Amino acid sequence: MSLNHRPIDVAVLGCGTVGSEVVRLVQASAADLRSRVGAPLALVGVAVKDVTAPLALAGLDPALLTEDAVGLARRADVVVELIGGIEPARSAILAAFESGASVVTANKALLASHGPELYGAAERAGVDLYFEASVGGAIPILRPIRESLAGDTITRILGIVNGTTNYVLDRMTGEGLELDDAVRQAQELGYAEADPTADVEGFDAASKAAILASLAFHTRISADDVYREGISGVSRADVAAASATGHVIKLLAIVERRADGVIARVHPALVPLEHPLASVRGAFNAIYVEAEAAGELMFYGRGAGGRPTASAVVGDLVTVARHKVSATLGPGESTYLSLPALPVTAALTRFQIRLVVKDQPGVLAAVSRVIADEGVSIEAVRQTPGSHGAGLADLTVVTHRAAEGALAKTVAAVAGLDVVAEVAGVLRVEGD
Amino acid sequence: MSLNHRPIDVAVLGCGTVGSEVVRLVQASAADLRSRVGAPLALVGVAVKDVTAPLALAGLDPALLTEDAVGLARRADVVVELIGGIEPARSAILAAFESGASVVTANKALLASHGPELYGAAERAGVDLYFEASVGGAIPILRPIRESLAGDTITRILGIVNGTTNYVLDRMTGEGLELDDAVRQAQELGYAEADPTADVEGFDAASKAAILASLAFHTRISADDVYREGISGVSRADVAAASATGHVIKLLAIVERRADGVIARVHPALVPLEHPLASVRGAFNAIYVEAEAAGELMFYGRGAGGRPTASAVVGDLVTVARHKVSATLGPGESTYLSLPALPVTAALTRFQIRLVVKDQPGVLAAVSRVIADEGVSIEAVRQTPGSHGAGLADLTVVTHRAAEGALAKTVAAVAGLDVVAEVAGVLRVEGD
The missing domain is CATH 3.30.360.10 (Dihydrodipicolinate Reductase; domain 2)
Structure with missing residues (x-):
């Protein structure tokens, strides 16, 4: 790999906790990153909300600062978007794509709401869209x-x-x-x-x-x-x-x-x-x-924090910059399966239902019968004296896997029993 | 991404636990893999030691079997090497590179002993060498x-x-x-x-x-x-x-x-x-x-097992096949730092030293002094009655971080003490 490639121009949009760490890492690790990318990374600008506000980052050339995120996004090979939220992040990313820049972002809200639009624009422009930091912070997932x-x-x-x-x-x-x-x-x-x-x-x-x-x-x-x-x-x-x-x-x-x-x-x-x-x-x-x-x-x-998130962002930056050097692209959006999103009622889950019941014979039988009537099978029941005063007891029921949709009906049926004083809590059980 | 790319020819060398699962996965997931690669994967051969031996894999066309791993390696776009060991795996991989094929392997022994040779050959040939399955089995690491x-x-x-x-x-x-x-x-x-x-x-x-x-x-x-x-x-x-x-x-x-x-x-x-x-x-x-x-x-x-290891192998296979489709390459060997390998004596570790000592006053002081004389600092000492008979006690010493090189000298010095009956165990302590 030649190290004589022209510099890759990098724009960082947003200079908060993560942005300032990204700028710091890019500057502090310049020699390493050059070797890993195959070309030097040149920071061409940092977009901030207010160029007169004090920065967390010492030693950043003030001439690099701008309040025009969209304009800056048009002047780089790779745009790192760390503004967050929908606008102006979305417009800046689309502007980057239009001018042929690849984009690295940590913006989970934008991806989860406008993902297909962004993917589509990246694909049309023949550039990369990477977003490792958007889920799990530093964790490569x-x-x-x-x-x-x-x-x-x-x-x-x-x-x-x-x-x-x-x-x-x-x-x-x-x-x-x-x-x-x-x-x-x-x-x-x-x-x-x-x-x-x-x-x-x-x-x-x-x-x-x-x-x-x-x-x-x-x-x-x-x-x-x-x-x-x-x-x-x-x-x-x-x-x-x-x-x-x-x-x-x-x-x-x-x-x-x-x-x-x-x-x-x-x-x-x-x-x-x-x-x-x-x-x-x-x-x-x-x-x-x-x-x-x-x-x-x-x-x-x-999963969060300036430095850990910056690790993931700069990892993506190295990848997309390397792609710029070798004129290649990473995998794009993969939606070949086009599966429908099902409602939560389609899920099969186990429930733990905590009840306050009257401390009298036949309670367990009554509760069990009502739950069974809803087609829900019980895995375990535990009755303890409880702390709710005389004549009351705690009853905890754990069900086998059952349709989410059966949950509300089951809880309502149980709550309607004479022997049940209160439904104290209903939680799903996962990971078994 | 066009799905009209010509098929990517895949050769699998070795059809044991992992190899047979790789073949099974490639066949069972053909439609998914085609969508992910951007071209169909065509299995052009499976190299085995003995074509007459029974296979773990049902339904494999016997015409695909060959005992000539090196010859098969020259007939594919991607070669999956799962023979293990040094030869004939090394020769087959080099033959694959020579004929322009990328290679996926799980062969840790070969990589750890001949890595630079393989990387060099892959780079000269302009092909990929991927080996995710060689460490941690299914774990993407x-x-x-x-x-x-x-x-x-x-x-x-x-x-x-x-x-x-x-x-x-x-x-x-x-x-x-x-x-x-x-x-x-x-x-x-x-x-x-x-x-x-x-x-x-x-x-x-x-x-x-x-x-x-x-x-x-x-x-x-x-x-x-x-x-x-x-x-x-x-x-x-x-x-x-x-x-x-x-x-x-x-x-x-x-x-x-x-x-x-x-x-x-x-x-x-x-x-x-x-x-x-x-x-x-x-x-x-x-x-x-x-x-x-x-x-x-x-x-x-x-970290092991046929199916988990096959998951990592086929993941690499998708990547290098996709690179074949788009005429690109993944990252090659990165050795720009050329750091020397230091001997273990350069490591700083904590030790736990278990001693059987005479149950008499002054033992702790004597042991502590000898350890301090070797320049090793003690974090904790624990003396318990022990099970070694009358007049003896167990003494466990945990040191602060110290040079590995000081370990042998410290243990020898302690063992030489009159009050020490036996050095029962010495182990490093990590992860603090």
Whole structure:
């Protein structure tokens, strides 16, 4: 490989936590990156919101700064988009493609909502669109799915893809905190935004689920196709009950290939302690992949943060820059299967239903009968004295796999029983 | 991408456990693979040792079989080498390159001993050499190192890369078996060969360490550069002592980047229970990667077996076939750093030294003084009554990080003390 190729012009759009680390890495590792790319990387500009605002990054030539992201995107061979959100990120990426630039982005929301448009524009322009950092931060997961597993059939992915909620649930488990206190702690440590809705309500995880499903199943799944339930309904009591039965609660992004389509969903779930995902602590992420030939695989690492995310971004940058040098392209969108997105009611899941019941003979029989009448089969029942006062007991029912659609009906039927004082919690059980 | 490209001719050399699964996958997934490659894959031949021997694979056209691996290698666009060992695998691969074919192989021994020769021949021929299955079986690890982490600086890799020894150590830990009994169990289950030397003595892991070090550090490291110590010296007592201090014993392949070179080594080590590698059970593999920006990553999955290994092989096959269709190449050998391989004595490690000592005052002081005199700093000392008869006690010393070279001298000095009856075990401690 000749090292005499002309420099590859790189534009970085956005200079926040990730952007400033990308610029720092590109400058600090210039010699290594030159050897790996086969040409030097030349930083031709950094787009920021306000050129007069102070930068986190020391030593950046102020002449490189611009507020015109779209204009800058037209002046580079490779555009690194780290603005986030839909606009102006989308316009800048489309402008980059129009002028023949390849694009690296970490923008999960944009990909999950406008993926086909971006892929189409990249293909028409004959350029690359890479986005490893959009799922799992530093964890190499999209390239393994797109390329390493291209000889296999992926059947299911279970992912802990949101570090904020994993941190929150971990604190609730480890310290017995209530959700609000754990969220506050995460905010103090910088793991959660001032407005934590996108994380806590599962929007972030749903975008990532859409990206994972599209790549794994060679079809188009958007964020709107993903069933979404956040962790705001998870209580300290739920966490304690999970521990009592050898589980931890995790917010999972689950995408499954079914004969008739794809189910993508995000919701909290009980995971058995023996499952590799159960020991993913703090703000770490992990993606558990099930494939027909490979069996079970897990990819673990830091799912967020400036430096880890920058690692993934610059890894993509090296790849697309190398493609520029050798005038080649990586794999584009693969949607040859065009599978329909199925509703969450098509999923088969196990449920744990926690009930407060009257402490009297025949309760277990009554509850069991009603559940069986809904066509749901019971795996285990556990009755404990409980802490709800005299005459009441806790009853926990774990079902075998049953249709999601049967869940609501089952819970309603159980709640209607005279002997049931309260349905204290309903959670899915995954990873068995 | 046009689907009208002429078929890509594929030759499979070797039709054992992995080879027959590769042939099966290529045939069973023909439609999917065609869409992913952009052209059909045409199986033009399967090389076997004896064309009259019965095959594990049903339905394979006998006309495809040949005993002439080298001749077959000249008749394909892509050659999948699964013969193993040095010859005739090496000659067949070189013949493939000469005739313009790309090669996919799982042959760790060949790569670790003849890597530069093969890379050189591939580069001269302008073809691809891919070998994901050579390390970690189904686990995508080489592509993430070569490509996903190309923007980062890998500092260290700790790998459980041999499923046989992990299974054996796991049985010793879980069931309190002695090594020989655990090996026999592994043989009965097909996890260990009739002659288990390559696994038990760490030769297999050393080949994989050489491959990992070469890719991670952009330099040439061969199996001969790897310090190697197997698990044959690990006793049930070692395993029990490790458990008592919150550790498990794992056979680790460790490759480290130092300012002045690379250290590659394979040896058993105590791993703290909290470390992600500690919970890797049975015959599973896991590779733990430390990189400057990404932080810690772990890749987990099935490290052996026909179907998992075939998943990685066919993944590579799709990639190199796609390159044939688009007339491009993947990244070649990257050795721009040319770092020297350093001896194991340059490593800094922690040791756990188990001693049987006389149960009398002043023993601890005497042992501590001798260790300090060798320049080794002690982290913890634990004295327990022991089971060695009256007047004797167990003394376990854990050191801080110290030069490997100080280990032998320290142990010799301690062994020479009057108060020390026996040096019962010396093991490194890693992953803290």
